[in-house]
Amino acid sequence: MNNQSKTGKALCALLVFGMLTATPSVWSEAAVITSNATDKIAVVFQENTAYSAGDYIIYDGEMYICTADIQGAWETAESSFMQITKNREIGMQSDLSASYDAAKDPSQEKSLMAFAANAWQKIKIFFGMESKEEDVNVNEYKRASVSAKLNFLQQQNQQLDQNVANLQGWITQSFTSVSNGKSILAATITDKGVQVGAQDSFSKFDQAIRDLALLQYRNGQDKGWEDGQKEGYNQGYTAGIEFADGRVNENSASYQQGLSDFHPQVWSIEIRTDKRGPDKEKEFFHSRKGVSDNHIEYWYEKSFQGHTILAVYMDERFYSPFGGGMGKEMVTLIGDHYEHLSASKSEALTVTKDSIFWGYVSFNLQDDAYDVLNLKVVYI
Numbered sequence: 001m002n003n004q005s006k007t008g009k010a011l012c013a014l015l016v017f018g019m020l021t022a023t024p025s026v027w028s029e030a031a032v033i034t035s036n037a038t039d040k041i042a043v044v045f046q047e048n049t050a051y052s053a054g055d056y057i058i059y060d061g062e063m064y065i066c067t068a069d070i071q072g073a074w075e076t077a078e079s080s081f082m083q084i085t086k087n088r089e090i091g092m093q094s095d096l097s098a099s100y101d102a103a104k105d106p107s108q109e110k111s112l113m114a115f116a117a118n119a120w121q122k123i124k125i126f127f128g129m130e131s132k133e134e135d136v137n138v139n140e141y142k143r144a145s146v147s148a149k150l151n152f153l154q155q156q157n158q159q160l161d162q163n164v165a166n167l168q169g170w171i172t173q174s175f176t177s178v179s180n181g182k183s184i185l186a187a188t189i190t191d192k193g194v195q196v197g198a199q200d201s202f203s204k205f206d207q208a209i210r211d212l213a214l215l216q217y218r219n220g221q222d223k224g225w226e227d228g229q230k231e232g233y234n235q236g237y238t239a240g241i242e243f244a245d246g247r248v249n250e251n252s253a254s255y256q257q258g259l260s261d262f263h264p265q266v267w268s269i270e271i272r273t274d275k276r277g278p279d280k281e282k283e284f285f286h287s288r289k290g291v292s293d294n295h296i297e298y299w300y301e302k303s304f305q306g307h308t309i310l311a312v313y314m315d316e317r318f319y320s321p322f323g324g325g326m327g328k329e330m331v332t333l334i335g336d337h338y339e340h341l342s343a344s345k346s347e348a349l350t351v352t353k354d355s356i357f358w359g360y361v362s363f364n365l366q367d368d369a370y371d372v373l374n375l376k377v378v379y380i
Contacts, residue, residue, distance in 0.1 A: 299359025
């Protein structure tokens with residue numbers, strides 16, 4: 001009696017476990033059965049094996065317990081075994097994923113899993129959960145199927161996610177634009193004399209702009225005062241000069257003394273030069289070999305030490321069996337420098353405060369060319 005009670009409890013436990021997990025309780029080649037007395041192993045039924053009462057076997061995916069000693073084929077031995085599991089009645093995992101005919105009643109299914117799967121399929125069809133209605137708008141939402149409502153809500157959620165992403169992008173762009181703008185503004189303000197950085201707050205930017213305005217005002221005020229002072233001085237100076245010029249008395253003693261002290265002197269000379277040298281002023285002439293061994297060059301340097309040259313006039317004429325040439329030059333003192341007034345602006349004549357330079361003139365030693373130089377110097 002005690003053994004039968006334990007056997008019944010074990011059977012109930014196996015059945016409950018199988019129903020809860022929706023998988024076969026015994027679906028292997030061997031299983032271990034634990035009792036208070038000993039551990040027994042359920043093995044696959046073999047025709048040539050002798051079994052005793054209390055042995056556990058597995059046949060066709062179900063577990064059995066032997067109730068009497070037996071040996072032989074299953075057809076003759078089946079009556080000596082009691083079935084423990086009901087896997088065939090619960091069903092297989094494949095029953096859950098199977099497709100069922102829409103016209104087949106779930107009550108006609110042979111297993112619990114097949115019944116549940118068939119019934120769930122009918123429920124989804126009833127509520128419209130199998131269809132994809134993606135074009136449901138908000139006005140049709142109340143009359144739409146469950147599936148359509150779910151699709152509609154999913155679309156709205158996707159749109160919301162996109163809007164949030166766009167908003168985040170716009171915010172990032174705004175921060176970037178503000179940062180770039182602050183960098184440009186900071187560089188401009190700093191360049192004008194007020195220190196501020198792109199990392200500073202807008203309050204500091206506000207103060208920097210105020211400081212810049214004050215600085216610009218003060219700079220303008222100082223500049224205006226300085227320019228005003230300078231302009232006033234220049235105007236006064238000019239007016240004084242004009243007033244003094246207007247009061248010049250040509251008959252005064254000072255004017256006459258100044259006029260009498262100005263006695264410019266004029267020095268002039270004509271020099272003829274050929275391959276043998278100049279005919280006068282020889283001490284002021286220099287020579288050197290010309291462009292070849294058959295040529296000789298001359299140049300002239302004269303000093304008026306202690307005097308100031310006011311103007312120099314030069315008239316030069318060159319005569320040669322092969323042709324000739326001429327040149328005229330006028331150099332005068334203007335302010336603190338000398339200007340060439342003639343159009344030719346010859347480089348042959350150079351004038352300084354107290355000296356003149358003329359050159360170079362070249363002669364072929366094989367011909368009879370000559371040069372005539374006329375100089376007139378005005379100096380004081």
